[in-house]
Amino acid sequence: xxxxxxxxxxxxxxxxxxxxxxxxxxxxxxxxxxxxxxxxxxxxxxxxxxxxxxxxxxxxxxxxxxxxxxxxxxxxxxxxxxxxxxxxxxxxxxxxxxxxxxxxxxxxxxxxxxxxxxxxxxxxxxxxxxxxxxxxxxxxxxxxxxxxxxxxxxxxxxxxxxxxxxxxxxxxxxxxxxxxxxxxxxxxxxxxxxxxxxxxxxxxxxxxxxxxxxxxxxxxxxxxxxxxxxxxxxxxxxxxxxxxxxxxxxxxxxxxxxxxxxxxxx
Numbered sequence: 001x002x003x004x005x006x007x008x009x010x011x012x013x014x015x016x017x018x019x020x021x022x023x024x025x026x027x028x029x030x031x032x033x034x035x036x037x038x039x040x041x042x043x044x045x046x047x048x049x050x051x052x053x054x055x056x057x058x059x060x061x062x063x064x065x066x067x068x069x070x071x072x073x074x075x076x077x078x079x080x081x082x083x084x085x086x087x088x089x090x091x092x093x094x095x096x097x098x099x100x101x102x103x104x105x106x107x108x109x110x111x112x113x114x115x116x117x118x119x120x121x122x123x124x125x126x127x128x129x130x131x132x133x134x135x136x137x138x139x140x141x142x143x144x145x146x147x148x149x150x151x152x153x154x155x156x157x158x159x160x161x162x163x164x165x166x167x168x169x170x171x172x173x174x175x176x177x178x179x180x181x182x183x184x185x186x187x188x189x190x191x192x193x194x195x196x197x198x199x200x201x202x203x204x205x206x207x208x209x210x211x212x213x214x215x216x217x218x219x220x221x222x223x224x225x226x227x228x229x230x231x232x233x234x235x236x237x238x239x240x241x242x243x244x245x246x247x248x249x250x251x252x253x254x255x256x257x258x259x260x261x262x263x264x265x266x
Contacts, residue, residue: 002030003221008084008133010034010077012064012122013091015042018141018186021209022088022216027053029217034077034084036060036091064091064118065110074125083132086220089119089140092159100154108155115159116166123170127179135222136179140167142230144185164230171228182219182226186212186233207234 009026013019014035023035027050035057037043043059050057058080062069077084095103095111119140130136145153146160164183171181186209212233218224219231 002028003217004086005030006032007086007220008032008034008081009086009088009220010036010084010126011088011090012036012118015039015046018209018212019090020046021213022090023050024053025210025213025217026086026220027055027057030055031086032056032058032081034058034060034081036062038063064114067113067118067121070118070121070125074129077126078129081129084126084129085133085136087122087126087130087138088216088220089122089138091118092141092143094156097152099152103155111155111159112162115156116162119163120166123166130179131177134178137220137224138167138170138179138181139216139219140181140183142167142183142185144187168228175227180219180224180227182224182228183230184212184215184219184233185230 004026007030009031011019011022011026011033014023014033015037019037023033023046027033030053032055033050035043035046037046038061040059040061043061047057047059060073062073064070091114093111093114095107123138130138140163142164143157143160145157146164148157150157167181167183174181187207215231215233215236218236219226
């Protein structure tokens with residue numbers, strides 16, 4: 001049995017880069033996976049790759065630019081599983097690198113929709129299912145550019161800064177519940193997004209996404225007690241002293257049970 005056997009883990013942006021690396025890592029640990037991405041062919045390819053682990057997968061083809069479509073997700077997942085144990089909000093888009101005033105309204109809104117609004121929908125919509133877990137965890141992916149004023153990165157950086165404030169506020173609101181809510185800054189990785197941002201860089205000299213997954217396993221695990229924090233993925237090591245902290249005993253999770261599982265796309 002793996003560390004996440006009998007845990008239900010939802011990952012957005014699951015088919016490429018960090019999302020794909022996380023899908024493989026959690027599958028190797030026995031998790032039941034809900035995989036969300038824009039393209040059906042990418043999800044089907046990933047599903048084939050994950051067959052080696054013998055875990056159940058549910059494929060959710062959904063374009064996060066169309067955030068209204070997220071409204072039906074909680075009901076569908078509730079009917080099938082009854083709970084979600086771990087939510088990983090990984091999906092993001094860069095847009096294009098350009099002066100702030102040169103972005104089209106459409107591109108600006110797309111960046112905000114995917115990087116901020118979609119994650120808010122996931123927080124709000126899946127909270128009831130996370131509360132049905134004994135050890136619910138929400139993890140969102142941010143970027144170091146949120147703390148910088150790099151020319152041409154405006155909307156992307158602003159979206160990550162907004163996400164950080166949103167997640168930290170939500171964590172503060174959930175502090176006295178079992179739900180732990182944190183952010184991860186994975187740093188520079190050899191991904192399609194990095195290649196688009198830095199086309200002249202040799203990706204073979206850059207760390208791979210799979211090297212950045214340890215922190216996610218810790219934050220998704222029962223031993224995690226921290227909440228409302230930003231963790232650096234590079235060189236991550238868990239603090240054994242913090243893992244000794246206990247949850248507030250004043251809050252108890254629901255005893256709702258997951259429904260029988262079947263493998264199919266939602």
